[in-house]
Amino acid sequence: MIELDALAACLTTPACLVNQTTSGLIIGMLLFLVASGVTLIFGVLHVINFAHGSFYMLGAYFAFTVYGLTGNYFLAAGAGAAGAALSGIVFERLIISRVYGQNLLMQLLVCYAFILIVDDLVKIVWGAEYLAMGIPAEFRLPPLRFAGGFVPPFYLFLVAMAVAIGVGSLLIVTKTRFGKIVRAAAHNASMVSALGIRVNIYFALLFGLGCGLAGVAGALAAPVRSLTPGMGLGILVESFIVTVIGGMGSIPGAFLAAIILGLTRSIGSVGFPLFVDGAMFMIMALVLIFRPTGLLGQGTLR
Amino acid sequence: MKNHQSRGPSRRTVLKGAAGAAALGTAIVGFPAYLKAAGKPIKIGMPTIMSGRVAILGESSVAAAQLQIARVNKAGGVGGRPLELVVRDSRGKPDEAARMTRDLVNNEGCDIILDAEASSASFAVNEVVRDIKKYCIHSNSETSSLTAEPKNQVPWVFRSARQGIHDAVGGGLYAAKVAKEKGLKRWATVSPDYAYGRANTEEFMEYVKVFAPEVEIIEQTWPKIFQPDYTENVTALLNAQPQAVYSCLWGGDLVAFTDQASLYGLFNQFEAFAVNLGDYPVITAIKSLPEGVHSGSRYHRDIPDTAENEAWYKEFMANSKVLPTNWSWENATAMDFIIAALTATGGDTDAEKLGKATAGLTIDSPFGAGGKLTMRESDHTLVNYMVGYSKTIAKDPYVVDFKQTDWADIYKHEDEWKKRNGYI
Numbered sequence: 001m002i003e004l005d006a007l008a009a010c011l012t013t014p015a016c017l018v019n020q021t022t023s024g025l026i027i028g029m030l031l032f033l034v035a036s037g038v039t040l041i042f043g044v045l046h047v048i049n050f051a052h053g054s055f056y057m058l059g060a061y062f063a064f065t066v067y068g069l070t071g072n073y074f075l076a077a078g079a080g081a082a083g084a085a086l087s088g089i090v091f092e093r094l095i096i097s098r099v100y101g102q103n104l105l106m107q108l109l110v111c112y113a114f115i116l117i118v119d120d121l122v123k124i125v126w127g128a129e130y131l132a133m134g135i136p137a138e139f140r141l142p143p144l145r146f147a148g149g150f151v152p153p154f155y156l157f158l159v160a161m162a163v164a165i166g167v168g169s170l171l172i173v174t175k176t177r178f179g180k181i182v183r184a185a186a187h188n189a190s191m192v193s194a195l196g197i198r199v200n201i202y203f204a205l206l207f208g209l210g211c212g213l214a215g216v217a218g219a220l221a222a223p224v225r226s227l228t229p230g231m232g233l234g235i236l237v238e239s240f241i242v243t244v245i246g247g248m249g250s251i252p253g254a255f256l257a258a259i260i261l262g263l264t265r266s267i268g269s270v271g272f273p274l275f276v277d278g279a280m281f282m283i284m285a286l287v288l289i290f291r292p293t294g295l296l297g298q299g300t301l302r
Numbered sequence: 303m304k305n306h307q308s309r310g311p312s313r314r315t316v317l318k319g320a321a322g323a324a325a326l327g328t329a330i331v332g333f334p335a336y337l338k339a340a341g342k343p344i345k346i347g348m349p350t351i352m353s354g355r356v357a358i359l360g361e362s363s364v365a366a367a368q369l370q371i372a373r374v375n376k377a378g379g380v381g382g383r384p385l386e387l388v389v390r391d392s393r394g395k396p397d398e399a400a401r402m403t404r405d406l407v408n409n410e411g412c413d414i415i416l417d418a419e420a421s422s423a424s425f426a427v428n429e430v431v432r433d434i435k436k437y438c439i440h441s442n443s444e445t446s447s448l449t450a451e452p453k454n455q456v457p458w459v460f461r462s463a464r465q466g467i468h469d470a471v472g473g474g475l476y477a478a479k480v481a482k483e484k485g486l487k488r489w490a491t492v493s494p495d496y497a498y499g500r501a502n503t504e505e506f507m508e509y510v511k512v513f514a515p516e517v518e519i520i521e522q523t524w525p526k527i528f529q530p531d532y533t534e535n536v537t538a539l540l541n542a543q544p545q546a547v548y549s550c551l552w553g554g555d556l557v558a559f560t561d562q563a564s565l566y567g568l569f570n571q572f573e574a575f576a577v578n579l580g581d582y583p584v585i586t587a588i589k590s591l592p593e594g595v596h597s598g599s600r601y602h603r604d605i606p607d608t609a610e611n612e613a614w615y616k617e618f619m620a621n622s623k624v625l626p627t628n629w630s631w632e633n634a635t636a637m638d639f640i641i642a643a644l645t646a647t648g649g650d651t652d653a654e655k656l657g658k659a660t661a662g663l664t665i666d667s668p669f670g671a672g673g674k675l676t677m678r679e680s681d682h683t684l685v686n687y688m689v690g691y692s693k694t695i696a697k698d699p700y701v702v703d704f705k706q707t708d709w710a711d712i713y714k715h716e717d718e719w720k721k722r723n724g725y726i
Contacts, residue, residue, distance in 0.1 A: 026531075
């Protein structure tokens with residue numbers, strides 16, 4: 001099961017090393033974008049958004065439509081993010097805010113119902129057929145070569161975007177007035193509202209920001225992933241693993257965990273191809289045993 | 303226990319007697335059963351997958367079956383009775399499929415089952431129709447043992463789908479020929495990690511090696527079904543540097559894999575063989591389809607390249623929301639056999655009679671080699687359909703240069719395979 005020879009051969013070959021390291025980063029960065037939304041919402045609102053994958057899906061579908069209309073990928077990615085963020089705000093106001101105080105099972109059921117409804121809505125609007133956006137013309141370039149390895153330019157762009165968006169959302173939460181109000185409101189909502197601030201609006205906006213992160217991930221990945229109703233579920237599981245390993249509520253933790261998982265997948269596919277998923281869950285289990293708050297999670301969190 | 307006989311007829315006896323008298327009365331003064339049924343629709347139950355990620359397969363199956371039914375109903379039905387399709391969504395779950403099949407027969411009054419399920423659920427449906435003795439055609443399961451294994455066979459159950467072993471022989475012969483011509487010895491595979499993916503890949507590579515013994519497998523990578531990202535599998539293939547790659551990925555997974563592999567220029571580096579690439583929804587969804595990929599026969603308007611097939615394609619497109627798939631022609635064929643069998647029995651839906659009418663039957667079909675399809679008598683499976691490979695081009699018609707496998711070759715190797723497995 002463990003192919004040590006193949007692993008050793010790969011780690012000593014520059015070409016293989018380049019291929020596997022870059023692919024690890026690519027897998028990791030898209031995971032990070034989705035997971036950062038989960039962790040942001042949890043860190044501030046203390047709600048686990050099990051429907052997060054649906055916003056990833058909506059982002060991809062919105063981007064698909066806008067790309068079809070305009071032919072502009074950057075506009076499409078922006079529309080995916082905005083569409084998912086708006087849907088997130090609606091979801092927060094109309095649905096999830098009603099179960100904030102309830103137990104976890106209730107939140108889980110509400111989210112699951114939402115997932116099923118959105119999947120069917122997507123099927124009604126866009127059809128049951130899988131759709132593909134195709135690589136935008138500006139990225140239809142031959143792969144770059146480094147030390148014998150291959151790196152597609154499109155993936156370099158994805159990684160750069162993911163890092164920029166991740167850093168940007170971290171700055172929004174930690175440095176801006178909006179971020180400070182939201183964090184204060186999460187800490188003591190009645191105090192903040194006594195100061196004349198409408199807390200609900202800030203909560204909804206933060207929820208929208210988190211969903212927008214999922215949406216932009218879906219939109220950015222849309223050119224290389226097929227779009228199907230239900231595509232959010234697979235990414236949801238992996239992004240939860242990232243969130244748990246990194247520490248619930250910690251964006252830098254999600255970043256670190258996403259890179260660890262990405263590299264586990266890419267190196268694992270050479271060294272232990274049958275145990276890639278197993279290894280991911282094993283890492284999660286080890287983190288839960290030895291560092292229950294996650295790698296960079298704060299001890300005060302649940 | 304006391305003997306109640308002396309107390310005269312019990313309520314139950316009276317009821318039984320009344321029922322018997324009524325039945326006798328109907329038999330004497332009533333109409334013969336077949337006349338009484340005249341005008342009433344013949345109901346055909348169809349469990350299939352209408353939701354989730356493969357909903358398009360079920361939708362394209364129902365559209366095809368409805369098309370054939372509409373045609374026969376327009377012409378007055380069978381023996382004056384129209385056909386009616388009753389569709390149930392099992393979501394591909396075996397227990398649901400079995401339950402729905404019973405429900406279709408017991409509560410919906412279906413006399414015939416068109417089992418449009420994927421393999422795992424088809425085996426569950428097979429158990430039910432054997433048990434309740436209803437005429438059934440499995441229209442989608444390609445798993446060879448469903449009909450090849452004697453213990454699964456009954457006189458009233460058939461398969462109108464491709465059979466795995468036929469495609470394995472056809473694919474093996476074709477790939478071995480290309481391998482010899484181009485000197486492709488180092489092979490790799492990338493297929494989904496579940497029963498179908500593993501079995502299909504093993505069968506295909508087995509026959510490639512039978513016909514080209516110099517071939518060796520240097521890398522096998524197994525993405526999970528519905529995996530969103532294939533980068534690790536793509537780079538595993540890049541690192542192994544094979545000369546040829548085989549894949550039985552399908553549907554949206556194949557679309558995503560192809561797009562992601564294209565980013566790495568993978569298709570410029572080796573010969574690729576993808577058995578499921580030729581399905582319309584797949585091949586039209588891929589925006590930059592690589593040229594020269596060897597694609598297995600699924601359903602295509604030009605395969606076979608006849609006026610009948612072209613006409614069927616146009617009629618399907620005019621009546622369906624979704625594109626035709628491999629499942630479409632298989633369900634249209636199932637319905638054609640059902641209609642032919644019903645016509646032969648004069649509308650009688652007795653399982654044994656329909657079974658007798660179907661076994662060994664050859665029908666005219668737009669999907670057959672030479673315009674004919676046969677339901678083979680010995681093992682109740684479809685033969686003489688289109689088996690072979692084409693090559694992709696970037697534009698419509700997407701695949702060209704179809705090479706049909708000679709059925710004589712398939713029969714020969716299928717017989718050997720059956721003997722090896724103890725089926726004959």
